[in-house]
Amino acid sequence: MTIKGNTKKLLKLNIFGEDHILQKFIAVSGLLVLLVYFSVSTNNFFTPRNFLTIGLQTTTIAFMGIGVTFAIITGGIDLSIGSVVALTGVTAGLLVKAGAPVWLAFIAALLAGLACGIINGLLITKIKLPPFIATLGMMMVARGIALQITDAKPVSGLPDAFGRLGNGTLFEIRNSAGDLQFVGIPYPVIIMIATALLFSFILTKTKIGRYTYSIGSNEEASRLSGINVNFVKIISYSICGSMSGLAGIIIMSRLVTAQPNAGVAYELDAIASAVIGGTSLMGGIGTISGTMIGAFIIGILRNGLNMQGVSSFVQQIIIGIVIIVAVGFDQLRNRKV
Amino acid sequence: MPEKLLLEIKGVSKFFPGVRALDNVSFDLRKGEVHALCGENGAGKSTLMKIISGLYKADEGEIIYKGEPVAFNDSKESSSAGISIIYQELNLIPHLTVAQNIFINREPLSGFGIIVDEKKMRQDAVEILDRLNVKINPDAEVRTLPVSKQQMVEIAKALSTKSEILIMDEPTSALTENEIEELFKVISSLKNEGVGIIYISHRLEELKHIVDRISVFRDGQYISTDKFSDVTLPQIVNKMVGRDLKNQFPVRKSKPTGKKIFEVKNLNRPGKIENINFDLYEGEILGFSGLMGAGRTETARAIFGADTDVTGEVILGGKVLNIKNPREAIQNGIAYLPEDRKREGLAVNMLLFENITLANLAEVSKSFGVISRKAENQVSEKYIKDLSIKTSSDSQIVKNLSGGNQQKTVISKWLFKKSNVLIFDEPTRGIDVGAKYEIYKLLDELALNGIGIIIISSELPEILGLTDRVVVMCSGKVANILKTRETTQEQILNYAAGISSNNDN
Ligand SMILES: Nc1ncnc2c1ncn2[C@@H]1O[C@H](COP(=O)(O)OP(=O)(O)OP(=O)(O)O)[C@@H](O)[C@H]1O
Ligand SMILES: [Mg+2]
Numbered sequence: 001m002t003i004k005g006n007t008k009k010l011l012k013l014n015i016f017g018e019d020h021i022l023q024k025f026i027a028v029s030g031l032l033v034l035l036v037y038f039s040v041s042t043n044n045f046f047t048p049r050n051f052l053t054i055g056l057q058t059t060t061i062a063f064m065g066i067g068v069t070f071a072i073i074t075g076g077i078d079l080s081i082g083s084v085v086a087l088t089g090v091t092a093g094l095l096v097k098a099g100a101p102v103w104l105a106f107i108a109a110l111l112a113g114l115a116c117g118i119i120n121g122l123l124i125t126k127i128k129l130p131p132f133i134a135t136l137g138m139m140m141v142a143r144g145i146a147l148q149i150t151d152a153k154p155v156s157g158l159p160d161a162f163g164r165l166g167n168g169t170l171f172e173i174r175n176s177a178g179d180l181q182f183v184g185i186p187y188p189v190i191i192m193i194a195t196a197l198l199f200s201f202i203l204t205k206t207k208i209g210r211y212t213y214s215i216g217s218n219e220e221a222s223r224l225s226g227i228n229v230n231f232v233k234i235i236s237y238s239i240c241g242s243m244s245g246l247a248g249i250i251i252m253s254r255l256v257t258a259q260p261n262a263g264v265a266y267e268l269d270a271i272a273s274a275v276i277g278g279t280s281l282m283g284g285i286g287t288i289s290g291t292m293i294g295a296f297i298i299g300i301l302r303n304g305l306n307m308q309g310v311s312s313f314v315q316q317i318i319i320g321i322v323i324i325v326a327v328g329f330d331q332l333r334n335r336k337v
Numbered sequence: 338m339p340e341k342l343l344l345e346i347k348g349v350s351k352f353f354p355g356v357r358a359l360d361n362v363s364f365d366l367r368k369g370e371v372h373a374l375c376g377e378n379g380a381g382k383s384t385l386m387k388i389i390s391g392l393y394k395a396d397e398g399e400i401i402y403k404g405e406p407v408a409f410n411d412s413k414e415s416s417s418a419g420i421s422i423i424y425q426e427l428n429l430i431p432h433l434t435v436a437q438n439i440f441i442n443r444e445p446l447s448g449f450g451i452i453v454d455e456k457k458m459r460q461d462a463v464e465i466l467d468r469l470n471v472k473i474n475p476d477a478e479v480r481t482l483p484v485s486k487q488q489m490v491e492i493a494k495a496l497s498t499k500s501e502i503l504i505m506d507e508p509t510s511a512l513t514e515n516e517i518e519e520l521f522k523v524i525s526s527l528k529n530e531g532v533g534i535i536y537i538s539h540r541l542e543e544l545k546h547i548v549d550r551i552s553v554f555r556d557g558q559y560i561s562t563d564k565f566s567d568v569t570l571p572q573i574v575n576k577m578v579g580r581d582l583k584n585q586f587p588v589r590k591s592k593p594t595g596k597k598i599f600e601v602k603n604l605n606r607p608g609k610i611e612n613i614n615f616d617l618y619e620g621e622i623l624g625f626s627g628l629m630g631a632g633r634t635e636t637a638r639a640i641f642g643a644d645t646d647v648t649g650e651v652i653l654g655g656k657v658l659n660i661k662n663p664r665e666a667i668q669n670g671i672a673y674l675p676e677d678r679k680r681e682g683l684a685v686n687m688l689l690f691e692n693i694t695l696a697n698l699a700e701v702s703k704s705f706g707v708i709s710r711k712a713e714n715q716v717s718e719k720y721i722k723d724l725s726i727k728t729s730s731d732s733q734i735v736k737n738l739s740g741g742n743q744q745k746t747v748i749s750k751w752l753f754k755k756s757n758v759l760i761f762d763e764p765t766r767g768i769d770v771g772a773k774y775e776i777y778k779l780l781d782e783l784a785l786n787g788i789g790i791i792i793i794s795s796e797l798p799e800i801l802g803l804t805d806r807v808v809v810m811c812s813g814k815v816a817n818i819l820k821t822r823e824t825t826q827e828q829i830l831n832y833a834a835g836i837s838s839n840n841d842n
Binding site for chain 2: 205206207208210211213214217218220221222223224225226227228284285
């Protein structure tokens with residue numbers, strides 16, 4: 001072989017070697033560029049306190065994003081996330097109002113999210129509704145129930161304990177005089193890290209995770225390989241519903257108010273974080289780490305632009321462009337060998 | 338050189354990550370000739386065709402078409418320049434009709450050129466299908482067609498444009514004798530019209546009917562070009578695999594014992610199969626023969642629980658099974674390798690090892706369903722070696738494997754899911770002669786271990802060379818069950834065509 005051939009081969013190996021690694025590389029560099037840009041251009045951006053704020057603000061997108069990543073990898077979608085956030089949040093609020101202990105109310109809310117997910121899964125697998133339609137219906141139904149049971153009014157006057165999960169921190173440090181030295185790591189951030197690790201493990205290391213990919217990649221081949229396709233899909237939508245429930249609890253807990261109007265269009269943030277992180281809407285491709293990067297890109301953009309005083313309308317424009325660029329780049333890269 | 342060169346490939350190389358698919362190869366094509374390109378799986382045949390049609394870019398070398406150097410950017414460009422290609426993998430759009438697929442991108446227009454003239458399109462489609470002498474409803478959605486008919490639609494699509502070069506990458510791998518005959522008639526008349534044809538196939542016996550010259554590639558390298566009449570098949574095989582291959586089929590070590598292990602009684606699926614009865618003995622290899630649409634695949638799917646509206650009895654080891662879906666069939670020890678690897682066999686966007694272990698993840702998992710990558714690696718390396726799958730590693734994306742190596746991947750999947758009854762539907766589709774021999778040997782060993790094997794095959798030599806008995810199907814029914822050693826190709830064909838029937842004897 002000629003030297004020319006060898007170098008060409010090497011070049012290809014390095015640049016276009018592993019698809020997934022390249023995708024990660026792009027997303028991570030995007031994240032780093034944002035970090036550097038805002039650190040240089042914005043006062044008080046590069047501070048431990050602001051990083052904790054970013055972490056906290058990113059948690060809800062991350063919860064929903066992790067959930068929807070499962071649904072998208074199977075080749076589906078979940079449009080009911082924002083409504084489920086509202087429904088689970090007000091479920092918790094109303095139960096506490098009715099005298100239930102906070103922990104029990106939170107568990108009930110999680111179960112409500114799980115139930116929404118299971119229903120989505122059943123509609124999709126047993127009645128064979130397209131995921132778009134099934135979850136569109138659920139989006140309206142869940143929102144309607146949330147509004148109905150609260151009379152469309154926020155549930156306020158909740159006890160302090162309701163706010164602890166969303167506002168409390170771990171590893172708070174005080175000096176001997178009792179002054180705050182370090183605010184500690186917010187509970188939601190800890191839960192985010194734990195759930196991300198857990199679901200990443202499930203997706204990459206377990207049978208159910210492998211089946212999730214194979215169904216999205218080729219459903220018929222999966223069925224003919226003896227995989228219980230319906231069961232795996234129901235699990236995926238259950239995870240999505242539960243994670244939406246978790247997001248709902250955290251959001252309402254942070255506000256110490258349960259808002260039936262909360263979470264409108266949040267599913268779009270969730271889907272955006274998954275897609276920016278390399279999840280393919282065609283199914284079969286996606287990672288939790290990618291979605292986390294996507295969630296942080298959105299979180300950092302919002303935070304940085306807020307600190308720079310950019311209006312929320314302009315923020316929308318910028319985030320829209322980021323989605324288009326991220327996915328567009330992915331498409332271009334796949335086009336020609 | 339007496340004839341004018343239509344196409345000339347000079348020193349073309351193509352590299353993929355970790356793979357040298359083509360290394361400085363040459364090839365040429367004259368007007369009105371059929372030039373066959375042969376080589377083992379992964380030799381680089383399809384890659385070269387994709388370079389010609391513009392799907393891939395060559396890293397080195399040049400392509401000269403009608404005296405001019407060319408480099409097409411996509412197959413639309415090459416097609417308008419007069420080069421048609423039938424790719425190895427079927428590329429039809431499942432939800433469009435046959436006619437719409439044939440004329441995709443080139444729909445006849447009416448109404449000021451903005452409305453598709455469905456009527457004309459349909460008529461033109463009928464005309465092309467008639468020319469191929471094949472009965473396919475032009476209004477049928479492509480996804481409802483069996484692989485063989487889809488292949489015919491691909492051929493019709495390529496014929497519907499007037500072209501100077503026609504590239505056919507394994508057009509016959511899914512076809513039965515009748516369609517192949519019709520295809521060859523069409524090829525002959527195209528030849529007379531001066532079309533140059535590049536023909537790729539692993540069914541070497543069929544080459545003698547149409548081929549003028551033959552070139553061989555091995556491992557991405559150019560080996561030879563000969564006039565077809567100057568070489569013998571064993572010589573071609575020797576050039577392909579680099580050594581002599583004495584026999585096409587191994588000597589069977591296994592033979593059926595007297596023990597019946599599997600039985601099918603009165604299997605019915607309305608409109609597809611009728612009253613199918615047969616049995617299978619321990620250690621037996623049972624063949625299924627028949628024409629396109631005879632119901633062989635339908636029978637296999639019915640046994641496997643792949644379709645719902647099936648009645649009848651499936652008895653395994655004396656026990657009547659009530660199989661409602663493929664999962665239950667597999668749990669009972671029945672495996673089915675589907676004929677359409679891309680649609681039903683593989684998750685092509687997933688990795689090689691993931692596909693091999695997909696049907697048997699339990700065996701490579703620890704507690705709580707956690708998969709052991711190490712165990713997966715050992716399993717996949719074993720099959721890569723046993724079936725000589727050509728790949729850069731066991732974590733190659735299956736889509737990037739050559740067609741034959743993809744087929745070996747599906748076979749590996751079902752070999753790893755150790756079963757009592759194997760139903761293999763066209764298992765050697767697209768697999769080269771050397772690897773076929775290895776697969777036959779593996780099947781023989783399985784039979785020796787008491788496993789019952791059912792092979793559905795459109796290649797009669799394969800049926801005759803490998804099986805103990807052959808079930809011949811015709812129009813959804815079993816026409817006869819013959820002892821392979823006592824039958825002939827003609828007898829099988831007569832039963833398959835409905836010329837003979839069981840009542841004759
Ligand atoms: N897109 C790709 N990325 C990486 N490797 C590839 C790609 N396409 C082909 N290859 C590799 O190039 C080699 C040649 O493949 P090709 O498909 O040309 O073989 P082939 O001669 O057509 O084989 P077959 O008889 O099995 O169809 C194989 O080793 C294959 O794995
Ligand atoms: Mg090929």
